[in-house]
Amino acid sequence: MPVYVNDKPVELGSQRWNCIQAAQQAGVFIPHYCWHEALSVVASCRMCLVEIGEWKDGKVVMQPKVVPGCQTPVKDGMVIVTGEYDRRDPTLPPLPYDPAYLQAGPPGSRAKKAQADTLEALLLNHPLDCPVCDKAGECLLQDYSFRYGRSTSRMIDPKNTPPNKPHISSKITLFTDRCIMCTRCVRFTREISGTGELCVVRRGHHEEIDVFPGRPLENKLAGNVVDLCPVGALGSKDFLYKQRVWYLHTRDSICSRCSSGCNIYVDSNKDIVYRLRPRYNPQVNGHFMCDDGRYGYHFTHAAERIRRAGLLQQPSTSASNDPDYPMRRWLAWPHLVSRLRQSLQSLGQQPQRRVAVILSPFLTVEEAFLLAKALRSLAPQAQLALGPVPVVGDDDRYPKDVHGRPVEPTRFIIRAEKCPNRRGVETVLRYWTGQVTPAEELLRQSWDALWFAGGYPEAAVVEAALPSHWSAPPLLVVQDLFPSPLTEAATFLFPATSSFEKEGTFINAMGIAQTFPRAVRPLIDARSELQLAHELLERPGLVQAAAVRRELGRAIPELAHLATIDPPAAPERIELATV
Amino acid sequence: MSYEPVLLARIDKPNSQRLEGYRQDGGYEAFARVLRELKPEEVVARVKESGLRGRGGAGFPTGVKWTFVPKGHPGPIYLAVNADESEPCTYNNRILMEKDPHQVLEGVLISSYAIQARVAYFYIRYEYGEAYRTLQAAIDELYQAGLLGRNILNSGFDLDVVLHRGAGAYICGEETGLIESLEGKRAWPRIKPPFPAVEGAFRKPTIVNNVETLACVTQILRRGVEWFRSLGVPPDPKNPRDLGSFGPKLYTLAGHVNEPKCVELPLGVTVRELVEKHGGGVWKGRKAKAVNPGGISMGFLRCDLPLKNAEGTEYDIPLDFNGPLRAGCLGLGTAAVTVIDDQTSMIDVVHNVCQFFSHESCGQCTPCREGTGWMLKIMERFRHGRGRREDLDILLDVAERIGIIPGTTICGLADGAGWPVKTAIRKFREEFEQAIRDATVSRYVRTLETVAAH
Ligand SMILES: Cc1cc2nc3c(=O)[nH]c(=O)nc-3n(C[C@H](O)[C@H](O)[C@H](O)COP(=O)(O)O)c2cc1C
Ligand code: SF4
Ligand code: SF4
Ligand code: SF4
Ligand code: FES
Secondary structure, X not given: OOEEEXXXXXXXXXXXXXXXXXXXXXXXXXXOOXXXXXXXXXXXXXXXXXXXXXXXXXXXXXXXXXXXXXXXEOOOOEEEEOOOHHHOOOOOOOOOEOHHHHHOOOOOHHHHHHHHHHHHHHHHOOOOOHHHOOOOOOOHHHHHHHHHOOOOOOOOXXXXXXXXXXXXXXXXXXXXXXXXXXXXXXXHHHHOOOOOOEEEEOOHHHOEEEEEXXXXXXOXXXXXXXXXXXXXXXXXXXXXXXXXXXXXXXXXEEOOOOOOOOEEEEEEEOOEEEEEEEOOEOOOOEOOOOHHHHOOOHHHHOOOOOOOOEEEEOOOOOOOOOOXXXXXXEOOHHHHHHHHHHHXXXXXXXXXXXXXXXXXXXXXXXXXXXXXXXXXXXOOOOEEEEOOOOEOOOOEEEOEOOOOOEOOOOOEEEOOEOOOOHHHHHHHHHHHHOOOOEHHHHHOOOOOEEEEEOOOOOHHHHHHHOOOOOOOOOEEEEEEOOOOHHHHHOOEEEEOOOHHHOOEEEEOOOOOEEEEOXXXXXXXXXXXXXXXXXXXXXXXXXXXXXXXXXXXXXXXXXXXXXXXXXXXXXXOXXXXXXX | OOOOOOOOOOOXXXXXXXXXXXXXXXXXXXXXXXXXXXXXXXXXXXXXXXXXXXXXXXXXXXXXXXXXXXXXXXXXXXXXXXXXXXXXXXXXXXXXXXHOHHHHHHHHHHXXXXXXXXXXXXXXXOOOHHHHHHHHHHHHHHXXXXXXXXXXXXXXXXXXXXXXXXXOOHHHHOHHHHHHXXXXXXXXXXXXXXXXXXXXXXXXXXXXXXXXXXHHHHHHHHHOHHHHHOOEEOOOOOOOOOOOEEOEEEEEEEEOEOOOOXXXXXXXXXXXXXXXXXXXXXXXXXXXXXXXOOOHXXXXXEOOOEOOOOXXXXXXXXXXXXXXXXXXXXXXXXXXXXXXXOOOOHHHHHHHHHHHHHHHOOOOOHHHHHHHHHHHHHHHHHHOOOOOHHHHHHHHHHHHHOOOOOOOOOOOHHHHHHHHXXXXXXXXXXXXXXXXXXXXXXXXXXXXXXXXXX
């Protein structure tokens, strides 16, 4: 038997849903605060109140009380009436409701009042902070009050004004009076991180979220409580007062700071990234992301980044002692690329000359493939290797117990491998060379030419990979984000792009290939690694990542499915204002 | 006809709390007989037959509750004794625990046997220091006498009783709040289902029973089902859902009576008889204006309000499980009768009530947390002579909309917070309106305000 939501039948099969989920299947949204798919059910906010009933002798008999939709499992033949019954599809024939039920008011009127009552209650002690509140614009208290609440307040008494608690965490602040006590944050620290820093103190309307003395909210998943908070109570100090959210562009992306490959949203304005948030993917990260990734975007806008492409100019005679040499000449891109191509071509014509290419695990699959293809076509003797793979400690599993030991079942893993695409680059390397050689091996040897495609957010990784007596080969081409001994010595230096600045595919630790669009435009003089490879191959115009995916999909059977993937295009956006 | 107390029979005896005296009075014979002669399910059947309904407030049939423990459960199964007694003006559990702990403990033993519990948690209100010490001494005596521990009286039955001191909040008395508190957490009532009988303390089946309920179990097994059913009020034949109100009940009298005390009577005594005869009447020669029939959460009776479809006024309703319902009250509750005299302002009373509930709301559910706080703020304003007519509508609206009956909260505290407010406003509306017109400032404004609640 189907379940009816606002008269609409839906077949739910054997799935065990609650009313919120069942209604969603029927296209009906039931507002909720405390309920979150990843957390235990507490049914305390009472935003999701609905009316339920069942068929009896050919009519629908409804229960006299409202019930929380989040806590009420759906049974076969159940009838759910929500507070928005009056907005149901008018073409649906109404169910034969018990006349006694209809006498008490139109269907859904009790749920509607109960929901409006809940919002009235939530606003009683809520400050009128929206103009200065970071959450405004994406606040569920605003949104639901607008849609389900009443427009005037009946409260004339003074509101409670508990003090704010900026001390709860180095990264998170609590605007105590904005809290609606949904306890999502508390349950997160108990159930997902397991660290249990947050708690509820005091009682009744004086209740507050707090931390235990001397135990601030410092764990690697803590930032998620800010996303979970439906209102502006928990604020990220990193983001606080930087932007009004309605100025932000939101694009889907993949976090590049470890090999989990958490799905994220990148919120940016005018090509500056202001915030990362987790994007739900049940196969990868669920609803969450870690703080290393969340706050790990600042490198994108760091002042030290390599901004321009340039050539290292040697003195005209090798005997010269001119202290100005060697010096970097910043050259226009087309000049550089054609000179670079010539150099490589001439090497290619001398097969005895040794050429090495290092492809970092920060490259996308497309970049790795096209770079390898370009370099192999110019200098077929080139040896390919996997760039240094940063590994820090062991995989960090959550939840933890009180002693910091992980407990089963694991709900979140921060990987020890601090790069997004080792598996993707390895797949490409295996295709071209049949094996995976680590960069460290090649760096110990001497070469006539070395191409280092980096993109490392931290130059220390590059430095660590170099042998102590390393000396630069005659031709050294480096693409990277930050200065390192390699970039210092590079004959040709190209600025790399960060994962936010490019489109492409990463293959995470579990072997899941994830294609993502570009979130922001790269630095003004930087072109993506993919474009460079494209131009080395003397292909005209701008590179299309999707075309490269089709190309590599045809070439590499394991990646055949990438041929059909297109990341979502940028959503249409109206500029509201300029800041 | 005067009634001879049974539950309170021993309280005035010297050393009434000692095992020796209790045994001289036939104590633990019923338990020994139960162990010898009855199977657990036969004990359950007897209690069910007796019609015993829970004395903790909800009046749920005890034997029926016991049958909710899943059949053939491998255990552990727990009994949780609810001795958190915090409903204002209620002190019957305290008397039993301080003066006759073994009567209660015998009930604990019998009930544990009946539900196959091997551990009973005795959750006692924090503030009850004397009762705590008395009970601990009594439990120690039982271990020494071999009535607790392993293989009790060679029956193969094992039982431990763990006395647990409560966390000092009213909500710890709500059965699932109690369980959470027992587990070492904040006493936030749980959502149901699952009910505790299926999944309770430490996620195991748990039966929660009140202290007086367990004392009644002792007496039922000692004196028999017939004796129990000979007391009280049989079910109303016209109402098939009525389960009757059998047995003795400890009524506690408080407020403006001459003799505030605990009296034991068969269920069904009228408020008038209880106050006028047993409580020595209203103090200072005044008249009763309002009465709480069973703790303040049950709402108010108005003593001069004629009953619908019956003789007399609300002062004449019988204090059984049905009577208070007839006067729009929530129920019999804890049978703690609080008398308010005619010189007392209902505004002060309701303010006090609101203060209690807003202080004691565990704060989990939005409607209860914010509703109790809002009602308090409004009543605070009333006390200062700044009430408005629309406030009465707001109070009624809020009081009506919070609780498990309308479906907006997790536990019954919110119903109990709403009931006194709405019954007071409905039944004493002219007094509130008069106070609005006259901008009456409460006599207690200054003194009470400085009294901080704990
Ligand atoms: C807010 C609240 C407080 C309660 N406090 C007590 C209490 O102090 N003692 C008690 O026995 N029952 C109390 N109860 C009732 C219990 O939830 C439960 O119904 C009772 O302990 C069951 O025992 P009984 O069946 O023996 O009455 C309270 C209920 C609520 C909603
Ligand atoms: S939390 Fe929401 S409603 Fe509250 S001040 Fe912030 S934006 Fe406004
Ligand atoms: S701080 Fe936010 S997430 Fe935490 S309880 Fe308050 S409203 Fe909920
Ligand atoms: S009704 Fe009140 S006391 Fe009961 S759980 Fe909800 S908030 Fe707590
Ligand atoms: S979402 Fe259901 S009660 Fe909060």
